[in-house]
Amino acid sequence: MEFAELIKTPRADNVVLHCPFHLAVEGTLCLTGHHLIFSSRRQDNAEELWLLHSNIDSIDKRFVGSLGTIVIKCKDLRIIQLDIPGMEECLNIASSIEALSTLDSVTLMYPFFYRPMFEVLEDGWSSFLLEQEFELLSSVTNEWRLSCVNKDFSVCPSYPPVVIVPKSIDDEALRKVALFRHGGRFPMLSYYHKKNGMVMMRSSQPLTGTNGRRCKEDEKLVNATLRSGRRGFVIDTRPLNVAQQARAKGGGFEQEVHYPQWRRIHKYIERFNILQESFIKLVEACNDQSHNMDRWLSKLEASNWLTHIKELLTTACLAAQCIDRESASVLVHGSEGTDSTLQVTSLAQIILDPRCRTIRGFEALIVREWLQAGHPFQQRCAQSAYSNSKQKWEAPVFLLFLECVWQIHRQFPCSFEFNEQFLIMLFEHAYASQFGTFLGNNENERAKLKLPQKTMSLWSWVNRPEELSRFQNPIYEANSLVIWPSVAPQSLQLWEGVFLRWNRPSKFLEEAEKERINIIKYNKELQARVNALRRRLAELEVNDAVQE
């Protein structure tokens, strides 16, 4: 297919661009296969806008006389307005943008066409391999093994080809367990707590159904993670009644009689359309320019967004507490085990494991607990908060996770190697990107699309020293301890960096960040100079002594 067919008017002059907190600028609008480009005639090139079509969430058009106005709402929540003279041009451009921003074939997406302008120092597609994780694990315990039972994705289509499972469970047993778990997602290792050897496993719901089916291999598998005489916790991300209802549809939960060493705790983490609605309501509130404080607070409350944040953080803290404080192993699941389950397991690791608070460690966490774990990014991030479509697969599951990380970051501002911009960058790339990392719904699909061969990895770009420097937290000091955030409402705040990002003047906050960097930089410079001088003096004094 040629993109040119979709572009009815490739270029329009005398277009006026309006962005919040910027003066309107006049310039030329160009449409290419993957970008909307706006460029003013100014010499300094400052007024250029490159917008990926895939970043466009919705567009509205309206006319006053022959002057058309297109309002473009982006997945990163930005809203821009283009005034285009000429009704036909405007209509053409609007329909082209609409067509180009809703291409349904993945292989037409920009990552398949993007050619990087930078030298690849390290191929991000092979930066985070499960084999490396396993090697690290093997240095502290020999109770686990790598299994290739899923190498052709036949046992579990949403799992990666290799997984870490208890050594005592053979592949045959895994196949049986897979049949007993929703979507074949048998319990597998998510996290090993070095301090006390406790583990966090994740899976999907067991298929007990109404007649209480059981699976001996499943019981053996989860029990294999327990020390003798110790207990474990199953954290079910659904409330009890929802879990009970799931039985009617063939799902269910671990019953006490069959799992006597395990205690179930039901939490309530919202999913799918409820989250999406909450997201839409919150963004609507954030775009309400009304000056009325009551209205703002009631809309914020009605969106329920912060309630979801609090529930999720609470559940993650609970999982971490079971492991670290109760010295118990934990199994986390909801229904499919691809959404709330991953939110909980990955956040618990942020709390427990200092490595996850470094840049590389956090990247590894996202690869392991989200990409390889089969979070359906393509479905969930197909549309953002401005979508009008009523598809039920979209949900800001990943954004919610990122925001929880931000909440913890806010409470422990010195304990993370990365800064807020790093989290915002990940949010953007999950929804629209030149990189192939977040394409596809699982490793199986990524392999079929040959993403590692045909597209560039986000990590190849991010981990370049030039880019990394933008994402480093100047006041980071490695903190080897478990960090327990407060989940009280007073301690949680709206993530301004994402939700008010385009609605507030950013200058003052940027200045503050620059100042923080300067303070640290100057201190380090001085330290280096003092140390150099000290060495120099010592040398001279030695020489002195020798002469004497």
Next chain:
Amino acid sequence: MEHIRMPKVENVRLLDRLSSRRAVVGTLYLTATHVIFVENGSETRKETWVLHSQISSIEKQATTATGCPLLIRCKNFQVIQLVIPQERDCHDVYISLIRLARPVKYEELYCFSFNPKLDKEEREQGWKLVDLNEEYNRMGVPNNYWQISDVNRDYGVCDSYPTEIYVPKSATAHIIVGSSKFRSRRRFPALSYYCKGNNASICRSSQPLSGFSARCLEDEQMLQAIRKANPGSDFIYVVDTRPKLNAMANRAAGKGYENEDNYSNIKFQFIGIENIHVMRNSLQKMLEVCELKSPSMSDFLWGLENSGWLKHIKAIMDAGIFIAKAVAEEGVSVLVHCSDGWDRTAQVCSVASLLLDPYYRTMKGFMVLIEKDWVSFGHKFNHRYGNLDGDPKEISPVIDQFIECVWQLMEQFPCAFEFNERFLIHIQHHIYSCQFGNFLCNSQKERRELKIKERTYSLWAHLWKNRADYLNPLYRSDHSQSQGTLHPQIAPCNFLYKFWSGMYNRFEKGLHPRQSVTDYLMAVKEETQQLEEELEVLQERLANLQKSQSGNNKVKSKQQDRSKQFGLYTSNNSLANTPQEYSNDLKSFPSRSPSQGDEDSALILTQDNLKSSDPDLSANSDQESGVEDLSCRSPSGGGCLPSEDSGKDSDEAVFLAG
């Protein structure tokens, strides 16, 4: 002390507000000035000191099997829950505190016994730190348009105004006196802020006694004079900060607001800030939300909205923004009033000044601002903050709201203020503590009669001495935010008004960020300064050495080893941080299986050890702490609460009353 019926009670339990199962046992002492709780246990013996003047309410609750609960709420938002074993003791403590918390004469207040061991000269120097004459000169008055008037030199015209007042040059004594007779409590229009750049000014007064039709020639001339003092502008704004309805109701009582028909060249504007009673109730409602035990997000947000608190903060800020804009952008002078002109008017004038003039965003300037707009112009500190026993309907968090406006601005403009959040919190604390004389009484006249400056110490000197603790590390005087007018956004989606947990949940450290960026950066800056000094020393030594080597003349200085200091912020992993109660499920969980009995009890014990909400209770012992104790980095113990300061500073012994 005749009011202390029960100087000491043993085996008192101090409860944790967030979890009734976390409690410490200790001894309660009542002294002439403080309530002191000393924890049992030989090692820590942690002390909690509460000044009597901080107590806002004492509640004796129904006796239970464990004893008689006593709830003490403080004006600095500390809440203390005690359980006293004997009902009779509890009653005695209750009766004593009721009396101690409500002194009837100024001499009972702490500032008259507080002795920081400064000599007379130091005390006098302290009072001279903030000098309003100097401040008016800094603004650029007197000049061709403004002059100092001595019409109120012995408080003859207005007893709640200061003696020295700036008025337009063309306003004669006759006009001033005439105008004062037409204004509530004779608070005539006077200069609050003068903008050197364009001659625009902010003036303040009380409401006119216009009723439905009365007018006053001198008052009209007074407003004319204000307009004439700004030759570039042909009108002035008259801003009535009350809601229109309130102002209209006042007309029926012979008061009211300016009639545009009678005053030439004024533009009249209502702003709609609610009165002290609404504000008092609003704070009360918000504090109830803060006190909820494990509220849901909805409970909290709904309660916050329902309290109206942030709406009121925004109204004050909006008024300040309006005035700052009129002065800076339009070059138009503004006369601000409310009813008496000592509450809303003080709030709005000081917010506007802060937005307009970067000087007020420095530490010294902020002290000057409070001294100018609040202390000198007769804000009724004694009535509003209940220092002496009085009418509870007079109490209202007027200056608290101003302080919060400043904090909200600091959040939006992180580099614009020389001082940090701690500075604001400590000022709020001392407005209620009565440890320093600055905020005593209701007017300058009363303070002079009491000889405050001879008998008490100045808070400003105390803060200034410890200024290193109050610096905002991001402030640089050459920064764009530290210059010129600040232009905050107005809509809540552009200017996020936040709940200030650092103030209203000040004593629940578990709710605050566990690491403070401010403290971290302050420690780094201090180290930087040491490095700069060392660099200088080293360079000098190098130069000497090179010189002496070339002259073959060897003088060696001992190598200074300062390397230890460079480790100053790497090893303090002591602040405990334990998990909160994340689930009720865990509590109800243990269905005790016989083989694992110990496990279960361990589980319950852990629940009891979840003490994250009180940093002091959990201090030091917990190896699993999430954070290093950043407050320890502050060289002069910035983490200390002022109440503890006062404990250390004073000669008061714990057992004084015993």
